[in-house]
Amino acid sequence: MPLPSSVLVVGSGGREHALVRSLLGSPAQPRVICAPGNAGIAQDVPCFPVAVDHIAGLIALAQQEKVEFVVVGPEVPLALGLVDELIKIGLPAYGPKADGARLEASKVFTKEILLKYQIPTAAAGFFRAVAPALAYLRTRPIPIVIKADGLAAGKGVVVAATLAEAEAAVRDLLGGKFGASSSQILIEDCLFGEETSQLVVVSGRDYVMLPTAQDHKRIGDGDTGPNTGGMGAYSPAEVVTPELFARIEREIVRPSVNAIADEGIDFRGTLFIGLMLTPTGPSVIEYNARFGDPETQVVLPRLATDLLALLWAAARGELGGVKLAVKPDYALCVVIAAQGYPESFPKGDVITFPAPASLPPATFIYHAGTAKNSAGQVVTNGGRVLGATALAPTLAEAAARAYAACDAVQCSSKYFRRDIGARQLNRR
Numbered sequence: 001m002p003l004p005s006s007v008l009v010v011g012s013g014g015r016e017h018a019l020v021r022s023l024l025g026s027p028a029q030p031r032v033i034c035a036p037g038n039a040g041i042a043q044d045v046p047c048f049p050v051a052v053d054h055i056a057g058l059i060a061l062a063q064q065e066k067v068e069f070v071v072v073g074p075e076v077p078l079a080l081g082l083v084d085e086l087i088k089i090g091l092p093a094y095g096p097k098a099d100g101a102r103l104e105a106s107k108v109f110t111k112e113i114l115l116k117y118q119i120p121t122a123a124a125g126f127f128r129a130v131a132p133a134l135a136y137l138r139t140r141p142i143p144i145v146i147k148a149d150g151l152a153a154g155k156g157v158v159v160a161a162t163l164a165e166a167e168a169a170v171r172d173l174l175g176g177k178f179g180a181s182s183s184q185i186l187i188e189d190c191l192f193g194e195e196t197s198q199l200v201v202v203s204g205r206d207y208v209m210l211p212t213a214q215d216h217k218r219i220g221d222g223d224t225g226p227n228t229g230g231m232g233a234y235s236p237a238e239v240v241t242p243e244l245f246a247r248i249e250r251e252i253v254r255p256s257v258n259a260i261a262d263e264g265i266d267f268r269g270t271l272f273i274g275l276m277l278t279p280t281g282p283s284v285i286e287y288n289a290r291f292g293d294p295e296t297q298v299v300l301p302r303l304a305t306d307l308l309a310l311l312w313a314a315a316r317g318e319l320g321g322v323k324l325a326v327k328p329d330y331a332l333c334v335v336i337a338a339q340g341y342p343e344s345f346p347k348g349d350v351i352t353f354p355a356p357a358s359l360p361p362a363t364f365i366y367h368a369g370t371a372k373n374s375a376g377q378v379v380t381n382g383g384r385v386l387g388a389t390a391l392a393p394t395l396a397e398a399a400a401r402a403y404a405a406c407d408a409v410q411c412s413s414k415y416f417r418r419d420i421g422a423r424q425l426n427r428r
């Protein structure tokens, strides 16, 4: 089957901007369109104002634009069954069907699979009522982790440092903080170590592990303050040595892919495995059923393999034997957020960009939460606004380039962490 000549990318974040750019770089030169996209994606490809949760609208768009392939970025359309509907009309899509998306949409479902197949993960209890949850808490060590079962935009997890905090989180979540998403909770033992994100392109029992990456989840420098969707990332994550990479494949990736297939799920998309590198070995924190954001922004620019060919092979069940080629360069992405994120933040602040020619080499600014105002200016339109990303022969140089881009962007509500990559840079 030849590669598709046209692709619809669904989503509007920095991840989707990176997907669009990489697909545009394919030797097959596909026509790429995006829905709904953002102000930056719209500078690269045609964007259509269809929301990611409007499944019928996305199907209609794909048909109207006669695309031959759909690549789905975020979890919401996956969980709503967008890929199931696309398959029904015979349109190949990259991303799991709703059954596979449940691995992200339900933490209880995932934990049950991890425990059933004895894949390393923290011990946990599941609760729908406050009293037994509080009783269980008293039997476990503190700190302890309380999680809403369902999707909560990355905000459904509390790592509680005291019993009082844990009890409050239990009452909060079971009290309906996230509606049906938190009608069931997990109480999970706390894992200690460094976190890393392993993205795996999966097609049934076949898989390709993407390069290692590390995200920075907390809002503040030195990993302080509340959790966010991710404030920056770099790749490769050298904490994952070649030996550890092989161990992660042996103990986590292969058993996970097989477990999912054994459960009867024909998963064709990205399995994002959130790992804690504990003193006794890697342990699964979570699965996501999609590319990570901002991990994608540092992983894709390092691929020497054609992304279109890779995703197309996975979608069509032809991934067996595919080998990945990776550039030796380091990539680093600094997320520029709106001051106040992840709580409340302004929208509509005008952003001024440096002239592309004034940016350091191999440096690009991916757009995330941006839009155009009625005057045609690019303005902030979300918590995570931009992702300044650079490739370079060393991580230090990649950081210098990305930060030069951050400093050159003007926006009154601009906020970014100053220490993306510092952990690896300081380890040297």
Ligand code: AMP
Binding pocket: 122, 145, 147, 154, 157, 159, 188, 189, 190, 191, 192, 195, 217, 227, 274, 285, 286
């Ligand atoms: P999740 O949504 O499950 O990825 O959790 C969000 C974040 O909470 C993770 O990236 C970790 O930083 C933290 N976290 C989740 N589960 C645990 C755990 N069992 N032990 C320590 N930290 C955790």
Ligand code: GLY
Binding pocket: 215, 229, 230, 288, 291, 292, 293, 294, 295
């Ligand atoms: N960067 C973490 C995520 O995409 O969930």
